[in-house]
Amino acid sequence: MTFPKDASLATLVMRLRAATEMQVLVCKTVLEPLSDQHRQWYVEKFEGDSSWSGSSLLFDPIEVDPKYSELIEAIRHEAKNKLNAGELGDGRRGRSGRMWSWMKNELYARHKIIWRTPLEMSPPIALY
DSSP, X not given: OOOOOOOOHHHHHHHHHHHHOOOHHHHHHHHTTSOXXXXXXHHHHHHXXXXXXXXXXXXXXXXXXXXXXXXXXXXXXXXXXXXXXXXXXSOSTTHHHHXXXXXXXXXXXXXXXXXXXXXXXXXXXXXX
């Protein structure tokens, strides 16, 4: 399904819904407080990044802000290396949560960035 590339909130909500299959109100709640540019970046990230396309997890909109995106990606890369090296625990269950928790703490400690984990952005997922 293709949508016009206009930047109205309603259109972007429906584009995010199509990319994530999340409920319309969840998509609207995430997009509404963002600036027009950040809304566009956020939706395009889900539409264009195969690792997020079709995801039932949302990510913090700060990740698409060029001011922060490289810092967050560097911390994510470091977290994945630590996780793979067993430095964040060795169990299989809860790996993502441990990685996200470490990232959240490091982003704040190093850069004073308040970052919300995918679990915090997608509370319905915690029910499963």
